[in-house]
Amino acid sequence: MLFNYKIRTQTGELLEGSVEASNENVAVETLQSKGYIILSLETADKGILSSDISQYLSKTSNKDVVLFTRQLSTLIDADMPLAEGLRTLAKQVEKPAFKKIITEISEAVESGQSLSIALASHPNLFGSFYIKLVQSGEVSGKLHESLLYLADYLEKSQSINSKIKAALAYPAFVVFALLVVTSIMVIYVLPQLLSIFKDIGDVELPITTRVLIWVTDFINQYLLFIAVFLIGLIIGLWKYIGTPSGKAWLDNFKITMPSLGIIVRSLYLARISESLSTLIKSGVPILDSLRITSELVGNINYQKILLDAEKNVRGGGTISESFSKYIEIPPLFTSMVSIGEKTGKLDFMLSHLSKYYKSESENAIGSISQLIEPILVLILGVAVAILVSAILLPIYNLVGVS
Numbered sequence: 001m002l003f004n005y006k007i008r009t010q011t012g013e014l015l016e017g018s019v020e021a022s023n024e025n026v027a028v029e030t031l032q033s034k035g036y037i038i039l040s041l042e043t044a045d046k047g048i049l050s051s052d053i054s055q056y057l058s059k060t061s062n063k064d065v066v067l068f069t070r071q072l073s074t075l076i077d078a079d080m081p082l083a084e085g086l087r088t089l090a091k092q093v094e095k096p097a098f099k100k101i102i103t104e105i106s107e108a109v110e111s112g113q114s115l116s117i118a119l120a121s122h123p124n125l126f127g128s129f130y131i132k133l134v135q136s137g138e139v140s141g142k143l144h145e146s147l148l149y150l151a152d153y154l155e156k157s158q159s160i161n162s163k164i165k166a167a168l169a170y171p172a173f174v175v176f177a178l179l180v181v182t183s184i185m186v187i188y189v190l191p192q193l194l195s196i197f198k199d200i201g202d203v204e205l206p207i208t209t210r211v212l213i214w215v216t217d218f219i220n221q222y223l224l225f226i227a228v229f230l231i232g233l234i235i236g237l238w239k240y241i242g243t244p245s246g247k248a249w250l251d252n253f254k255i256t257m258p259s260l261g262i263i264v265r266s267l268y269l270a271r272i273s274e275s276l277s278t279l280i281k282s283g284v285p286i287l288d289s290l291r292i293t294s295e296l297v298g299n300i301n302y303q304k305i306l307l308d309a310e311k312n313v314r315g316g317g318t319i320s321e322s323f324s325k326y327i328e329i330p331p332l333f334t335s336m337v338s339i340g341e342k343t344g345k346l347d348f349m350l351s352h353l354s355k356y357y358k359s360e361s362e363n364a365i366g367s368i369s370q371l372i373e374p375i376l377v378l379i380l381g382v383a384v385a386i387l388v389s390a391i392l393l394p395i396y397n398l399v400g401v402s
Helices: 024-032 048-057 062-077 082-092 096-110 115-120 128-140 143-198 207-221 223-242 244-256 260-281 286-296 300-314 319-323 331-343 346-366 368-401
Strands: 002-008 014-020 037-043
Touching: 002 024, 014 024, 014 096, 024 037, 062 082, 062 096, 062 143, 082 096, 096 115, 115 128, 128 143, 128 260, 128 286, 143 207, 143 260, 143 346, 143 368, 207 223, 207 368, 223 244, 244 260, 244 300, 260 286, 260 300, 260 346, 260 368, 286 300, 300 319, 319 331, 331 346
Parallel strands: none
Antiparallel strands: 002 014, 002 037
C-alpha cells in the first residue's frame, strides 16, 4: 500500500511525500526509525486506471538521470554540502517516483552513508558503471568532475540511441503500413474483385492472376489458423529470446547480419572503449574495469570476450593477447590496445578508439535509411507490378475479346 505523509525532520524542516508499506503501522515504524515526527499519514487514493497511468507517466527516464547528475555536479562545484544539494534537487523534481528516490538518497547521505552506497540501493537506475565512477570521485576528491563526466557519457549514449531510433522510424513505418494495406486488400478488396475473373476460367488468365486468386482464397479460407500460427510464432520467438540460448542467438545475429552488422559492431566497440577508458582514467583497477564494462556492453559475445580478458589479465597476461583470439575484435582495436599497454597509455589509446568507432557508427547510422530505402522501394515496386499485372491484364483481355 502507498501512504502519503507530512513529517517534520529533526532540524525542523517540513517534508511531504509517500512511502510504501504493507499496513499503516509498518509505515509509521519506517518513518519513525528515521527520526521523523509524523504530522499526518493517509492512504493514497489510487484508482485502477489512474494508478497505472500515473506510474507510467512518472517513470524515471535516462534524461532525468542526466539532468540530476549534471545539476548535482554543479551544486557540489559551488561548494554546497552534498546532503543539502540532494534535498534541493528533490524539491524541484516533478516526477513523484524520482522525487522519492532522490529523497531516500538524501536521507541515506544525512545518516552518514557515502553517495555511492546510497545510489547502490537503486541498481535499476544507477548501474555499477555509475556507482564506480561516483566512488572513484569520492576517493579522489573530484566528485563534481566524475558526475559531470557521467552526465556527458549518459547524454552521448542517449544521443546515439535517439539517432538509431530516428533512422529506423521511417523504414518501420513503411513496413507496418505495407502489411496493413496488404492485409486489407487480401481480406476485403481482392476477394470481390477477383471473383469476376473466376467465372472466366483459368485457361485465359495470366499466371500472376491465378497465383493471386489462389493466395487470396487460401488466406481467407484459413485466416483463423494463420492468425493463431503467427501469434504463436511471435510469442514463441519472444519467449525463446528471453532464454540464455535465445539471447545468445539474437546477440550473435546482431553483429553478423549483412550490412547492419558492421554498424552494430562499431557501436559495441565504441561502448567498450569509452567505458574502459573512463573507468581507467577514474582510477578504477583494470580487473574491475573489464568486469564492469562486460556488464555494460549489452552483448553476450562481447561480454564473454571481456570476461576472458579479465581472466587473462588476472593470470598475468594482457588484454590485447586475449582480444587477438576473437574475430569480433578488429586487428586495429587489438593493435591500439597493445600499444597502450606497452606505453602505459591504455586510457589514452582507448579514448582515441572510442572517438574513432563512435564517428564510424554515427556515420553508419546516418546511412541506415539510405541502405534500407532502396530495398523498400524495390519491394513496393515488385508488389505493385504483380498486383497491376494480375488485375489489369485480364481486364485488357476481356476488353479485347469483346
